[in-house]
């Protein structure tokens with residue numbers, strides 16, 4: 001892998017629509033390594049924060065800086081798995097191939113990469129199946145396979161298991177763990193606190209567009225630094 | 240009623256015997272309309288996709304004009320193309336009036352707005368759904384355009400067939416710019432109009448039956464296409 005684009009520095013990040021600050025002056029830094037889980041109630045701004053960091057939307061003010069990028073294009077080293085995966089109307093392997101093509105991977109190198117990620121995600125038998133006929137869980141695995149094929153240094157995941165059954169959730173968690181093991185920084189949101197405990201090394205806790213705390217995962221679950229964090233863990237924080 | 244029955248059986252025998260005059264007319268019709276559809280698709284798909292995906296000055300005017308042009312009466316299009324191609328017109332020197340080329344031009348003008356406007360709607364919806372995913376994967380909008388057109392292929396095929404339907408069914412434009420000249424610019428619709436006015440119902444009816452079968456075939460194909468898209 002190339003030299004890492006991390007750490008990510010987010011400074012006074014604000015995203016507002018019609019005068020309302022949906023993301024409100026957030027600052028933090030993310031280092032290579034630990035898996036970062038973004039927690040917070042519905043509407044807290046988790047998805048917006050991921051999209052801002054990934055560069056899909058422009059902040060109203062503040063900055064997102066990839067300190068290690070050194071002039072190279074940081075977007076090339078990131079990937080994102082969306083809550084609702086978008087599958088192109090082509091076969092499963094063509095979906096992966098499309099992504100590889102966009103990153104300029106040569107035809108000869110694509111085949112091997114496709115086989116590798118499809119077998120790692122258990123989708124080998126669907127290689128020639130149109131992606132749109134896969135079940136939701138299988139599509140989510142394909143979205144992971146497609147992202148994995150790109151060998152990203154940073155992988156953003158927005159509620160990757162939101163509508164999966166327990167087995168599907170487990171499978172996706174294993175894939176995420178394997179991607180992380182390969183050296184990819186994981187930044188993900190979830191509403192599943194069990195999952196946050198299983199996968200998280202550090203927690204970013206958001207509430208109403210503000211970063212309430214950034215805490216090492218174990219301490220967050222044992223004794224969150226903020227009252228809001230405590231209320232959230234107790235299930236008392238409604239919005 | 241017996242008139243009609245006689246005309247009908249004559250029509251059937253013209254078709255069954257592959258009457259040379261009839262075949263010539265049908266083939267010219269297909270050639271003209273298919274060429275028009277081909278050119279209109281080449282113009283309409285990128286134009287529709289561009290107005291769906293890019294914000295540029297004049298975009299709204301293009302959208303409004305295209306939508307308005309979707310309903311243009313064929314005779315008006317015929318008249319405008321006639322004026323442009325006539326000897327005194329700006330393109331008069333090309334000598335295209337009363338040739339199949341003039342008919343292709345008229346039908347192209349008639350249907351590219353349909354193809355462009357429907358393409359815009361289809362691609363706009365798809366872009367809304369795909370934009371962030373494709374940008375995340377690293378696609379520029381220019382690179383995303385063929386992807387969207389390809390993923391919309393079933394809807395777009397239906398759109399193109401609708402264009403073919405309008406082209407092959409219209410009579411006003413080809414009559415004016417083609418002139419319905421025997422062996423040169425006579426197509427199914429103009430021939431039907433002429434034969435009816437002359438009282439030769441058999442040929443008119445034969446052509447009518449072929450035209451209807453074509454349009455049924457096209458509609459059927461469109462239906463099968465939509466069903467396939469669902470799968």
Ligand SMILES: Nc1ncnc2c1ncn2[C@@H]1O[C@H](COP(=O)(O)OP(=O)(O)OP(=O)(O)O)[C@@H](O)[C@H]1O
Pocket residue numbers: 017022040041042043044045046047048049
């Ligand atoms: N383009 C937009 N225009 C206006 N409001 C928006 C826009 N995008 C997001 N919002 C609002 O910003 C807030 C945060 O949205 P976001 O999707 O980031 O929440 P979230 O934390 O991901 O919630 P959830 O857990 O439900 O996914 C929400 O109240 C949402 O309605």
Ligand SMILES: [Mg+2]
Pocket residue numbers: 046047048158
């Ligand atoms: Mg969200």
